[in-house]
Amino acid sequence: MSVLVDDDTRVVVQGITGGEGKFHAGQMLEYGTNVVAGAVPGKGGQEVHGVPVYDTVHEAVAEEDVDASVVFVPPAFAGDAMFEALDTDLDLVVAITEGVPTQDMARVKKRLTETDTRLVGPNCPGLITPGEAKLGILPGNIFADGEVGLVSRSGTLTYQVVDNLTQRGIGQTTAIGIGGDPIIGTDFVDALELFENDPETEAIVMCGEIGGEDEEEAARFIDEHVDTPVAGFIAGRTAPPGKRMGHAGAIVSGSGTGTAESKIDALNDAGVPVGDTPEEVADHIEEFLS
């Protein structure tokens, strides 16, 4: 079982003729994802890995009955690509692009409130339902089919924690990388709600990091609405205030909000154990499942 995607999901890749788009479209196809179209202005009529390319997303949707888009469009044009996808009323848009200007994302976020489309990202690794489909750049081989839902703001940290789980024989329902930017589509609360309502998800891992207050908000939501056991991890305990640690969002303000400590406290108060190491997160999940 899964949330958001399965092996029936029909996918268009925006930017499929670019380096990243081409490579990862191939990887997605190899994983078994139903990539049915590409969309690149001016490249209509070409084929990439045997997949037909259209000039517009609208055309791809009309011709190939698409459900979801994965965006590999460079940052300057990524906002526009998201608007284009939203205009076709797809169920799901996954934006991989890193470095989308924040003001562009504010406008996309506003547009999202006027549609039924779900956006994941930007600046994220995408999502995967092991054995069925992956939309994004996650390395498929480390995932295993199972009963843990995972949501994370960081791509490589997702891989690390999944690896700790899979090595112990613990598989995943779906893993969602929501991205570390200040303004994103799907957030922790949205993902937690999806997992809570998924009958196959028996436990949830939530990987957060310093900056913003999304983890604190997620903790409040868990306290009130989530019965599925959740284990957490927060990256950036040693980060100094005022410094940007890679992700635009991973910056600790001087005033005590957005720190690792405030996030860990909030999660603990909501009954969520937070591991000191990824290995400890796996320990907690193992306990939940036994």
Add this chain to the structure above:
Amino acid sequence: MKLHEYQAKEVFADAGIPTPESQLASDVDGALTAAEEIGYPVAIKAQVQVGGRGKAGGIKLAEDADEAREAAEAILGMDLKGYRVDRVLVEAAVDFTDELYVGITMDRGEGKPVAMVSTRGGVNIEEVAAEDPDAIAREHVDPAFGMHPYQARKAVYDAGVDRAVARDVSGVLATLYDLWDEKDGSDAEINPLMVTADDEVVAADAVMNVDEDALFRQPDLAEMEEEAAGGDELERKADEYDFDYVRLSGNVGIIGNGAGLVMTTLDLVDYYGGEPANFLDVGGGAKAERIANALDMVFSDENVDSVVFNIFGGITRGDEVAKGINEALERFDEIPKPVVVRLAGTNWEEGMEILNEDLVTVEETLEDAVQRAVAYAEEVNQ
């Protein structure tokens, strides 16, 4: 990217926000000439990228040439919170009756810009926000429409700004929003916006932070970037190599891919009793040369006693990483500091085959790699 005060003032003045007459100077004579031309009294202000310049002695008032010389001599060349002061802004001192705060920033929780106005300007506004949040009027702006004129007026009246200047302050706020919007600002602030006895408003300070991801469409500001950079020499080198790098106070050098994973590696170094020397994210898809540059960076930090490399490949390939590590280390007759490598994910097996194990220590798990690097660093200090 943070503009210097003088740069931000230029941008604000061009847009029509009143600013005091000012000139930039890089030596004492230049400062005195500027002060004569502007006319006393003047404020002499250090142009470095740190907050709290006034308290730290970086801003001084001068009534005449003697005081100006004294102030310029004291400020130029001083060390201000780790930054050397090379330039001062000489500015007409404003005779004020009130100090206001106006600012625009992105409220990430709401996903919307927010305009703020307060009559408690001239002080640390974060403190005001923490102690008395009601002292700051806030107005969220729909990013698709921009700020409506009524919103600027509402914020100003909500804040309780004196009616005599309310109209001018609304005008400044509206202009500030348009600038923030057009220039891809992340924060735009005037603190204080001074009110004079004649009921005029003047921007006595100017803050403009620009979204670095948007510099591609802000060519004018991108030109200012080089000047604005400054700071730590290693951090400048990181800019050159285009790394996300933050220097810290410990002795275990850390290199990894992906912000979350690198932060986690830092945290584990701390957890196992070591102290991180830096945060260095090589980003996604790094090729051999980039990996070699990363090692070069960390080796050139004198505080580093050992290095841990933590790569979990998705886009990044283990064989490329291994090649880069070999290339970087083969340049040395003797490896300057012990390097521990942990490779996982895409092509890790190919990477392990390539990796020259005479030059590095290989560990299979993150936990083992971190503990080994911490142990090496401890050995050095014994």
